[in-house]
Amino acid sequence: MFESLTSRFSGAFSSLRAKGKISTSDIESTCQEIRQALLESDVALSVVEDFIADVHEKSLAALPTLQAGTNQANAIFEIVNASLVEILGGQARRVRFAKNPPTVIMLAGLQGAGKTTLAGKLAKFYADQGNTPLLVASDLQRPNAVTQLQVVGESVNVPVFAPEPGNAKTSGIYGGNPVKVAKAGVEFAKSKLYNIVIVDTAGRLGVDEDLMKQASEIRDAINPNEILFVVDAMIGQDAVKTSQAFLEGVGFDGVVLTKLDGDARGGAALSISSMTKRPIMFASTGEKPHEFDIFYPDRMASRILGLGDVATLAEQAKKAFDTDTSAKLEAKFASGEDFTLEDFLEQLQAMSKMGNMSKLLGMLPGAGQIKKQIENFDEGEIVRTKAIVQSMTPSERRDPKLLNGSRRARIALGSGRKVSDVNNLVDRFTAAQKMMKQVRNGATPTGMPPGMAMPAMPKVNAPVTKKKKSKSGNPAKRAQEEGQ
Ligand code: GDP
Numbered sequence: 297m298f299e300s301l302t303s304r305f306s307g308a309f310s311s312l313r314a315k316g317k318i319s320t321s322d323i324e325s326t327c328q329e330i331r332q333a334l335l336e337s338d339v340a341l342s343v344v345e346d347f348i349a350d351v352h353e354k355s356l357a358a359l360p361t362l363q364a365g366t367n368q369a370n371a372i373f374e375i376v377n378a379s380l381v382e383i384l385g386g387q388a389r390r391v392r393f394a395k396n397p398p399t400v401i402m403l404a405g406l407q408g409a410g411k412t413t414l415a416g417k418l419a420k421f422y423a424d425q426g427n428t429p430l431l432v433a434s435d436l437q438r439p440n441a442v443t444q445l446q447v448v449g450e451s452v453n454v455p456v457f458a459p460e461p462g463n464a465k466t467s468g469i470y471g472g473n474p475v476k477v478a479k480a481g482v483e484f485a486k487s488k489l490y491n492i493v494i495v496d497t498a499g500r501l502g503v504d505e506d507l508m509k510q511a512s513e514i515r516d517a518i519n520p521n522e523i524l525f526v527v528d529a530m531i532g533q534d535a536v537k538t539s540q541a542f543l544e545g546v547g548f549d550g551v552v553l554t555k556l557d558g559d560a561r562g563g564a565a566l567s568i569s570s571m572t573k574r575p576i577m578f579a580s581t582g583e584k585p586h587e588f589d590i591f592y593p594d595r596m597a598s599r600i601l602g603l604g605d606v607a608t609l610a611e612q613a614k615k616a617f618d619t620d621t622s623a624k625l626e627a628k629f630a631s632g633e634d635f636t637l638e639d640f641l642e643q644l645q646a647m648s649k650m651g652n653m654s655k656l657l658g659m660l661p662g663a664g665q666i667k668k669q670i671e672n673f674d675e676g677e678i679v680r681t682k683a684i685v686q687s688m689t690p691s692e693r694r695d696p697k698l699l700n701g702s703r704r705a706r707i708a709l710g711s712g713r714k715v716s717d718v719n720n721l722v723d724r725f726t727a728a729q730k731m732m733k734q735v736r737n738g739a740t741p742t743g744m745p746p747g748m749a750m751p752a753m754p755k756v757n758a759p760v761t762k763k764k765k766s767k768s769g770n771p772a773k774r775a776q777e778e779g780q
Pocket residue numbers: 405406407408409410411412413414438499554555556557558580581582583
C-alpha cells in the first residue's frame with residue numbers, strides 16, 4: 297500500500313545522505329519533497345502541514361548540534377521516523393478489558409468496510425489467547441450478514457449468538473430488532489460466562505441518519521467497553537470524512553483499518569489517527585482469519601520508511617515454528633550436525649503456516665527495491681518443493697547421497713515432477729547445506745545458492761552466539777568442512 301510513499305522517502309533520503317554536510321536549504325528541500333509525497337499519497341492536508349512543520353522545526357533545531365562527520369542525514373531520518381510514529385498514533389493501544397466480564401466490543405462502520413470479517417478475526421485473536429469470546433449478529437440489514445457471521449464463527453470455532461435470521465421479510469423472537477439482539481447477546485454472554493462479546497452491527501453504503509441512530513441505540517443498550525470504527529483503507533480521503541462523521545454521530549474509541557493489502561495510496565492510514573484523535577488499534581491485511589494484527593505505529597513507520605517490519609516477521613516465524621522444532625534445529629546447528637532434507641521439510645511446513653510469502657518478503661528491509669521479484673514470487677514453489685521432499689524415504693532425506701538415478705526417477709514420479717526438478721532441488725539443497733556449514737564455522741558464506749526458493753536456514757533467529765562453540769577443534773576437519 298505504501299510503495300510509492302516508501303520510494304519517495306528513500307529518494308529524498310538518499311540524496312540527503314549523498315550530501316555529507318547538510319545545510320538549512322537541504323532541510324527545506326527535503327521537507328518540500330516529503331510534503332509533496334504525502335500529498336500525492338492522499339494524506340489529509342492539515343496532517344501534512346503539521347507533520348512538515350514538526351519535522352522542519354526539529355531538524356533545524358538539531359542541525360547546529362550535529363557534529364561534522366556524524367551522519368547528519370541519519371539524524372534527520374530519525375526525526376522523520378519519530379514524527380511519523382507520532383502521526384500514526386504514537387504507542388500501540390490494546391483493548392481495555394472490563395473489570396467485570398464480559399468485555400463488550402462493538403463494531404461500527406460502513407457496509408463493506410469489513411466488520412463481519414473483522415469480527416471473526418478478533419474472535420480468533422482473543423480465543424487464541426485463552427479467552428472465551430462470543431459473536432453477536434446485530435447486522436440485520438445486509439442480506440446474508442447473519443449467515444456470513446455464522447460461517448465466520450464456525451471457521452474460527454467461536455459461537456455466534458444469532459436469534460434473528462437477518463432477512464428483512466422474516467423476523468425471529470426479537471422482531472428483527474438489532475438493538476434487542478445486541479442487548480440479549482450481552483445478557484447471554486453474562487449468563488454463560490463468555491468473557492468477551494463482539495457485536496457486529498449494520499452499516500449502510502454511505503453515512504446516513506438511520507445508520508447513526510441505530511448504532512447509537514445499540515451503543516446505549518449495551519454500553520460497550522470499546523467501540524471500534526472499522527474503515528476500509530482503500531477508500532482514501534473518504535475514510536477520513538466517514539470517520540469524522542461516525543465520531544460525531546456515534547463516537548468511537550479506536551479505529552480498525554481494513555484492506556491494507558490493497559494498492560491504494562495509504563493516505564487514510566496516515567491521516568485518521570491525527571484527524572480523529574483516536575488510535576488505530578488493529579490492521580487487517582487480507583480476507584483470511586489470520587491476516588490481521590495489532591497496529592503498531594512504530595512498525596508501520598518503519599515500513600513506510602523502507603526499513604521493513606522485522607518485528608512482525610519474527611513474531612510470525614515464532615508462531616509458525618513450534619518450540620520443539622526450533623529447539624531441535626538450534627541444537628543441531630550448534631552441535632555441528634548436518635542440516636538434512638528432513639529438517640528442510642519441517643521448515644517448508646512451517647513456512648506454509650506463515651502464510652503468503654510475498655507478504656512476508658514485503659516486510660524485509662529494502663523490500664521496495666526487490667518489489668518485482670516479490671510480486672513474481674511463485675507461491676506454488678513451496679508446495680512443489682514439499683511434494684518432492686515428501687516423496688523421498690526418511691533415509692534419503694537424511695542422506696541425499698543415496699539419491700542415485702533410479703531413486704530420483706521414482707521421486708519424480710511420486711511427486712508429479714520432472715527428474716530435472718529433483719536434481720535441481722538436491723543441488724540447491726547441497727549448496728545450502730554447504731553454506732550453513734560455512735556460517736556455523738564462522739566463515740563468510742559464499743552467497744545464497746542460486747534459485748533456492750528460500751534459504752535453508754534453521755530459523756529466523758538462529759543462535760548467533762553459539763556459532764563459535766560449534767567449530768570443530770580439529771583443524772584438518774575444519775579445513776575440510778570449509779573447503780566443501
Ligand atoms: P461488512 O459489510 O462491514 O460486514 O464487510 P465484510 O466483512 O462483509 O467485508 C466486505 C468485503 O471485504 C468481503 O468480501 C471481505 O472478504 C473483504 N475484506 C474484509 N477485510 C479485508 C481485508 O483486510 N483485505 C481484503 N483484501 N479484503 C477484505
